[in-house]
Amino acid sequence: MRVKILLQITTDDGEPAGAEEIASFGKSVKQAEDLGLSLAESKMLLAAAQQRIVEAQTKNWIEAQRCCEVCSRRRRSKGSYPIIFHTLFGDVKLASPRFHRCACREGNGRATVSPLTELLPHHVAPERLYLETRWASLVPYAAAAELLGDVLPVETGVNATTLRQHVLRVAERAEAELPKDRCTFMDGSPADWQTLPVPDGRIIVGLDGGYVRDWTERKNNFEVIVGRSMPEDGAPRYLGFVHGFDQKPKRRLVDMLESQGMQANQDITFLTDGGEEVRALTERISPCSEHVLDWFHITMRITVLGQFAKGVAQCDEEAGARLTKELERIKWKLWHGNTIAAQDVIEDFEDELSELDVDYPNLRKFIVAAREFAVYIASNTASLINYGERYRSGERISSAFVEATVNAVVSKRFAKKQQMQ
Numbered sequence: 068m069r070v071k072i073l074l075q076i077t078t079d080d081g082e083p084a085g086a087e088e089i090a091s092f093g094k095s096v097k098q099a100e101d102l103g104l105s106l107a108e109s110k111m112l113l114a115a116a117q118q119r120i121v122e123a124q125t126k127n128w129i130e131a132q133r134c135c136e137v138c139s140r141r142r143r144s145k146g147s148y149p150i151i152f153h154t155l156f157g158d159v160k161l162a163s164p165r166f167h168r169c170a171c172r173e174g175n176g177r178a179t180v181s182p183l184t185e186l187l188p189h190h191v192a193p194e195r196l197y198l199e200t201r202w203a204s205l206v207p208y209a210a211a212a213e214l215l216g217d218v219l220p221v222e223t224g225v226n227a228t229t230l231r232q233h234v235l236r237v238a239e240r241a242e243a244e245l246p247k248d249r250c251t252f253m254d255g256s257p258a259d260w261q262t263l264p265v266p267d268g269r270i271i272v273g274l275d276g277g278y279v280r281d282w283t284e285r286k287n288n289f290e291v292i293v294g295r296s297m298p299e300d301g302a303p304r305y306l307g308f309v310h311g312f313d314q315k316p317k318r319r320l321v322d323m324l325e326s327q328g329m330q331a332n333q334d335i336t337f338l339t340d341g342g343e344e345v346r347a348l349t350e351r352i353s354p355c356s357e358h359v360l361d362w363f364h365i366t367m368r369i370t371v372l373g374q375f376a377k378g379v380a381q382c383d384e385e386a387g388a389r390l391t392k393e394l395e396r397i398k399w400k401l402w403h404g405n406t407i408a409a410q411d412v413i414e415d416f417e418d419e420l421s422e423l424d425v426d427y428p429n430l431r432k433f434i435v436a437a438r439e440f441a442v443y444i445a446s447n448t449a450s451l452i453n454y455g456e457r458y459r460s461g462e463r464i465s466s467a468f469v470e471a472t473v474n475a476v477v478s479k480r481f482a483k484k485q486q487m488q
């Protein structure tokens with residue numbers, strides 16, 4: 068059998084128009100793949116429909132622009148030139164007409180106007196930019212271009228270079244739309260904040276850093292800070308920027324939080340590894356926010372110390388067991404928010420370590436790691452909470468979800484096969 072697909076476009080007043088054939092396929096069934104539209108047919112169909120629809124729309128639109136906006140006289144035509152409008156459903160060929168400037172406005176700027184050029188300054192449909200940007204954020208440019216070409220009628224003009232240009236253009240626009248950074252985002256006074264409606268539940272924000280290799284200077288790395296913000300009721304969002312390069316890091320964070328409904332009396336918990344840069348980022352954003360050292364990073368450090376203790380046990384079983392036990396006590400005290408007690412035990416632990424007389428080759432490293440841990444806890448005491456209590460009440464105490472983000476955003480793109488540095 069034969070399938071003909073007709074397109075009918077009617078005017079707003081319902082004036083009937085003739086149907087135009089846009090595609091015709093012979094469809095006989097021999098095998099499963101003969102059923103329905105093939106990929107090639109679907110592309111052909113989409114492209115044909117898109118061409119006719121955009122043509123009809125722009126024709127109407129140009130007609131509406133034809134008359135002078137001051138005196139309403141029809142402007143004289145000065146021919147047209149061809150343009151290509153790149154959409155997700157094909158490259159649409161259009162004639163962009165030029166009109167003479169109306170006599171009533173003579174001597175006022177250029178002699179001709181091209182209304183279509185004003186409508187489509189970049190010749191690329193916003194949805195195409197959207198999908199290109201989205202896919203290019205997941206896979207390398209060349210792969211994204213290929214994938215688009217696989218499923219959509221966009222063969223011409225889609226390659227790694229154009230895709231990259233489009234993505235950068237979108238990024239620049241998004242960047243321009245983001246207002247300037249400020250050092251504080253706490254506006255108003257406590258009295259104002261009290262008059263605000265009761266905010267939705269707490270927003271948990273995890274922030275962490277990862278390293279990405281420089282594309283040109285292969286030996287250099289730069290730090291990328293990524294985050295994930297999770298409102299109690301609402302969809303989570305990701306955040307990412309290059310540390311030290313980004314001019315508006317705090318604004319970026321606030322912008323994300325505001326898009327999730329943040330208001331001045333909002334409870335926010337920032338979970339970080341306690342690094343200076345990320346911690347500075349969380350300051351002066353909201354009067355009801357708190358900074359919490361995340362449990363994941365604390366346990367990671369204790370686990371490393373535990374490995375050393377196991378090493379000591381190889382040389383001196385009793386001493387190794389004692390140190391392991393001490394570490395468990397430290398962890399227990401920190402878990403329950405007994406910060407002072409935890410610091411006492413850490414001090415004992417360091418004393419014991421310094422008096423240790425074993426033949427453990429990594430003893431020096433062990434001592435250094437223990438010292439670093441003591442400093443880490445001491446410099447973050449204000450950010451330590453009763454983790455056990457929070458955990459039992461069902462709240463998040465770990466930014467392990469951010470670690471997963473670092474992996475998803477950074478490591479995945481770092482992989483050799485991806486080549487997305």
Ligand SMILES: [Zn+2]
Nearest residue numbers: 135138169171
């Ligand atoms: Zn006029």
